[in-house]
Amino acid sequence: xxxxxxxxxxxxxxxxxxxxxxxxxxxxxxxxxxxxxxxxxxxxxxxxxxxxxxxxxxxxxxxxxxxxxxxxxxxxxxxxxxxxxxxxxxxxxxxxxxxxxxxxxxxxxxxxxxxxxxxxxxxxxxxxxxxxxxxxxxxxxxxxxxxxxxxxxxxxxxxxxxxxxxxxxxxxxxxxxxxxxxxxxxxxxxxxxxxxxxxxxxxxxxxxxxxxxxxxxxxxxxxxxxxxxxxxxxxxxxxxxxxxxxxxxxxxxxxxxxxxxxxxxxxxxxxxxxxx
Numbered sequence: 001x002x003x004x005x006x007x008x009x010x011x012x013x014x015x016x017x018x019x020x021x022x023x024x025x026x027x028x029x030x031x032x033x034x035x036x037x038x039x040x041x042x043x044x045x046x047x048x049x050x051x052x053x054x055x056x057x058x059x060x061x062x063x064x065x066x067x068x069x070x071x072x073x074x075x076x077x078x079x080x081x082x083x084x085x086x087x088x089x090x091x092x093x094x095x096x097x098x099x100x101x102x103x104x105x106x107x108x109x110x111x112x113x114x115x116x117x118x119x120x121x122x123x124x125x126x127x128x129x130x131x132x133x134x135x136x137x138x139x140x141x142x143x144x145x146x147x148x149x150x151x152x153x154x155x156x157x158x159x160x161x162x163x164x165x166x167x168x169x170x171x172x173x174x175x176x177x178x179x180x181x182x183x184x185x186x187x188x189x190x191x192x193x194x195x196x197x198x199x200x201x202x203x204x205x206x207x208x209x210x211x212x213x214x215x216x217x218x219x220x221x222x223x224x225x226x227x228x229x230x231x232x233x234x235x236x237x238x239x240x241x242x243x244x245x246x247x248x249x250x251x252x253x254x255x256x257x258x259x260x261x262x263x264x265x266x267x268x269x270x271x272x273x274x275x276x
Contacts (some may be wrong), residue, residue, distance in 0.1 A: 022137050024231075025127065032133075033124035037071030040120045043250040046239040047112045050231070053105060058093045062086065063113040065093065070117040075128035086110075112230075114251070119223075119257030122264045132135040132202070132273040135194050139187070139212070139272075140263055143253040146186035147179035148224070154178025163221075168228045171221070181216040187213030190248040215266070216259045223258030227251075 025032040044067040078160040155175025240248020
């Protein structure tokens with residue numbers, strides 16, 4: 001439990017910043033895409049730096065710019081144009097710099113950029129309607145982080161059976177189960193708070209929330225393990241050091257990159273909020 005103190009400190013600072021973003025987003029909705037885009041560009045930079053591609057400006061600048069614009073334009077008709085330009089420009093860069101830039105490095109850069117930007121753009125997309133911004137904002141971040149908290153505390157106190165020792169030695173089966181329980185409880189609590197306190201005039205779909213609570217935890221673990229596998233292949237411990245106890249921004253948001261799109265998909269079939 002020696003890493004608990006820096007984790008809690010980071011959580012307090014992080015939550016404070018997110019509350020600030022949320023308030024700004026409620027006042028002016030497009031700010032969510034701008035700020036999430038900036039964070040996404042930063043995470044893309046961390047990802048590229050892990051393979052020493054950040055200083056290759058022909059690669060890093062287009063990737064980080066795309067990551068930013070993807071979030072800003074996600075709910076517009078221009079996002080397909082952006083993707084087309086990015087893909088064409090990426091291979092033009094490869095052809096021009098083929099003597100010093102390998103296809104493997106370009107594929108690493110492009111795939112990671114698309115993965116990070118696609119996952120994070122789910123937040124400005126789900127908030128773009130202006131309905132339930134606070135609800136979606138809280139749900140996107142709270143569920144995977146509660147799953148992580150459940151995995152950390154239950155795993156540290158009761159964990160005996162390793163989940164994926166070759167990828168993440170500290171993860172346990174018991175911790176994974178704890179993560180599912182914490183995530184499910186958090187989903188129901190969020191529903192109760194919004195239904196009876198914050199949005200009493202709206203109808204919250206608890207079935208959709210319960211389903212999301214059960215899905216988010218394993219998907220969150222999948223996201224964490226996926227980026228951990230990339231780190232192991234690159235022989236690095238963290239993507240950065242901006243958050244004490246957590247590493248870089250990408251280390252903190254890796255699970256959300258996977259879980260945020262799940263929220264969008266569930267909401268498409270079973271809307272979380274119905275205005276009455």
